[in-house]
Amino acid sequence: MKRIVVLLLTVVLFAMPLAAAEFETGWDLKAYWDEQEDEYNVSPYPDYIGGFWIDNKVGLLTVGVIGDEGEAEVLRLVEDDGSIQIVRQKYSYTELMSIRNMLEDVMRASPSPVLGVGIDQSENYVTVAIDVAFEGAFEFVRDLKKAYGDRIYYEPTVGIWYTAEQSKRAAEAVPFAVWVMLVCVLLGVTALLLRRRRLAATTAGTTMAITSRQLESALREDTVEPSGEVWEKIRRSTGC
Numbered sequence: 001m002k003r004i005v006v007l008l009l010t011v012v013l014f015a016m017p018l019a020a021a022e023f024e025t026g027w028d029l030k031a032y033w034d035e036q037e038d039e040y041n042v043s044p045y046p047d048y049i050g051g052f053w054i055d056n057k058v059g060l061l062t063v064g065v066i067g068d069e070g071e072a073e074v075l076r077l078v079e080d081d082g083s084i085q086i087v088r089q090k091y092s093y094t095e096l097m098s099i100r101n102m103l104e105d106v107m108r109a110s111p112s113p114v115l116g117v118g119i120d121q122s123e124n125y126v127t128v129a130i131d132v133a134f135e136g137a138f139e140f141v142r143d144l145k146k147a148y149g150d151r152i153y154y155e156p157t158v159g160i161w162y163t164a165e166q167s168k169r170a171a172e173a174v175p176f177a178v179w180v181m182l183v184c185v186l187l188g189v190t191a192l193l194l195r196r197r198r199l200a201a202t203t204a205g206t207t208m209a210i211t212s213r214q215l216e217s218a219l220r221e222d223t224v225e226p227s228g229e230v231w232e233k234i235r236r237s238t239g240c
Contacts (some may be wrong), residue, residue, distance in 0.1 A: 023077050026052075026084030027059045041101045043094040049075055050089030051096075051121025064089035064124060089124045091151055099126045100153055113137040115157060129155045 002067075023029040030052050037044035045051075050064030062085045065071045071086050078084055096119050103126065116129035130137055143188065144152055173180040 011217055024079050026063060026078050043097045045093045047092045047094050049093055050091060050124050051093050053122040055085055058085060060085040062087055063122065066092050089190055091124055096126050096151065099148060103128050113140045125151055125153045127153045127155060129157050132156045
């Protein structure tokens with residue numbers, strides 16, 4: 001009988017911190033759960049928690065909860081409910097972490113279409129950077145969408161290649177039209193600069209290449225008024 005009583009008292013004592021609003025603020029509750037995290041790939045939060053983040057607009061710790069029961073449980077645990085903002089979410093942090101762990105295993109394989117993985121707690125999805133130049137990347141994304149839907153957000157990018165074949169694929173991933181456009185722009189800028197720097201001036205039947213500034217300075221310093229024929233030649237040659 002004594003053993004049963006001792007056992008019951010032990011259970012009650014250990015359950016007391018979660019039996020009432022023992023956490024003054026939401027930060028205290030988050031810190032308590034974070035302290036329970038023993039492994040990187042194991043969620044420290046209950047299944048009714050979607051995540052924690054700061055809402056900069058209101059300056060409050062925001063708690064993502066799953067369903068009415070999740071909201072009620074958080075409000076029960078936190079004494080100062082004004083210290084937190086509660087937002088309903090679809091997926092628990094535990095579920096998102098399991099997806100992240102799976103994608104990290106894929107990323108560690110070599111070669112892999114996955115370049116990076118993370119969890120966006122405020123948006124309630126897993127972010128994954130996909131190497132669009134990787135062979136089979138689009139099929140990989142298609143299968144992920146079919147299996148996980150909006151639980152994953154995809155960020156197409158181009159990775160780093162170390163072999164000649166991979167470098168060739170990276171170069172082919174850049175559209176040919178982009179290179180043509182860049183060449184045309186460079187040629188256009190070069191032609192414009194050359195035209196502005198040198199103008200052909202024809203005076204007294206003699207043609208010489210001078211800059212526009214040199215022509216203007218020469219006309220200002222010349223005390224002899226050019227004839228109408230000379231002016232006409234200058235106008236046609238300079239386009240003025």
